[in-house]
Amino acid sequence: MQKKKILVVSLVVCAVVTLVFLSLPKKGVTATNTGWKVMVSNDLGIHCTCPDSSLISILPPANTLRAQVFNGSEIVTDPAKIRVEYSVPFADQLMTDPQYLTYLDNANKMYPTQEGWAKVSRTNPVSIVGTPLKSGKFVSKPEHNMWVAELIPVFPPKQPAGGEGTFKDAFGDIRQAFPKVTVTVKDAVTGAVLAQNTNTTTPVAFANCCTCHREIYKDKFGQYPANPLDSFRQTMLAPHDLKHNTDLLKLTQAGIPVRCSRCHMDPAVGGKTPGYPLSLYPAAAGLRLPIPAKTMTLSMALHQGHNLKNEFHTRYAALGFKESCEACHPGKETVGCMRGLHVNMTTASGKKLDFNCSDCHGDLNMRFATGQLLDPWSYRTLPRCSNCHKSNIGEWTNAQIEKYGKIQFGGAYLNSRGHADNKILCTSCHGSPHAEIPSKISWENIFYSTFNGGKAAPLGKCYGCHTDAGYSGWGRPPHGMSDNLAP
Known part of the structure; x- marks a missing residue:
């Protein structure tokens, strides 16, 4: 009998404790330092x-x-x-x-x-x-x-x-x-x-494919296509079929859109080239289907295919672009992809920066000669900040990226970290590639201005994160390439 009483009391106590625990407010994380x-x-x-x-x-x-x-x-x-x-x-x-x-x-x-x-x-x-x-x-x-x-x-x-x-x-x-x-x-x-x-x-x-392909269609047929897609049918797919003995145009007529990376390797979508197996595309039976290219990456196919055509060079020059990249890529003269400090900053000496794509990436002839397009989207072939800036800025070497773990496809800027025992991404303080702060797009600067005393600049003051601005011995992040930008 005594054991039963003890058991009942124990159960009641447990129940009360449980109810009290459940009724307590949830306790979350606590903010520290600057929040x-x-x-x-x-x-x-x-x-x-x-x-x-x-x-x-x-x-x-x-x-x-x-x-x-x-x-x-x-x-x-x-x-x-x-x-x-x-x-x-x-x-x-x-x-x-x-x-x-x-x-x-x-x-x-x-x-x-x-x-x-x-x-x-x-x-x-x-x-x-x-x-x-x-x-x-x-x-x-x-x-x-x-x-x-x-x-x-x-x-x-x-x-x-x-x-x-x-x-x-x-x-x-x-x-x-x-x-x-x-x-x-x-x-x-x-x-x-x-x-x-x-x-x-x-x-x-x-x-910007339509920029030229609509013009090519007009040259061939005497008028612009009623549907912009017709320019691709006649000036892209049909020539590909003729040159490479394929039936891409018929493939689209069978209701199967062409995905270039099914045959041309592209790391941006995984780097696989599965082709067009009939098990997945039975409607393609009887068509001359392209064979996955072993070495012709999508980057190489697109750049080489255009660069070999004199018509391409005359057209982009006639359109007023400073260099061929702008004819296809949504660059600074069209959409404005290149909008960061390299085109939107005045140095301490009063020089206005106005870079072109090739200033960092090199021109196509150089990229072909060095094999860059055979290994696209890679830290091994993309430009480095240290190509122009001092070498001690914290950008990781290829060996460091391979040793400590590649974050993703892309260049060294995306795969480098520094400060706080190499924990902070370069992009966190400096902004996205091609949009390094200050950006021409006003709202991309707002976050950085908040922590820089109202100035659009890379994060350059310790007090943005630390309560003691002088704790580091520098009073600012440990590389001087942006000193003239710091508020």
């Missing part, structure tokens, strides 16, 4: 996609954001403490955009689910790896001290009124190339908002 902040950058200056995916696609909509979250000077990557989310305010607008819908309707024809790609549709608007369009969560990458939202399927939204950051597409629509999304850091326990950046850019535009 919470989130530094967000993009992995490219601008992402190119195609305005219509029903015929041909070089790249799908895919925008990757990298975030570093700080509580004071502490980098936080623990999902048990915080969660990092993004939201796309123009997502609903894209869902009524006929051009964007061609991506949703045709994505799995180019990226079949049987190969492991995500199911994409109008009822499931996600990227080819399953990242949602409207909102989603960043994934923690503690080994790189960051959070990543990979391949968000954003598209340049229409902005008929024009204004800063807009361009006119092949269909006559005015679009925004630097649309803003919101990145929010929340307490994983309480859901309280700890930090938020409402000016995060997801830069995306269209390649």
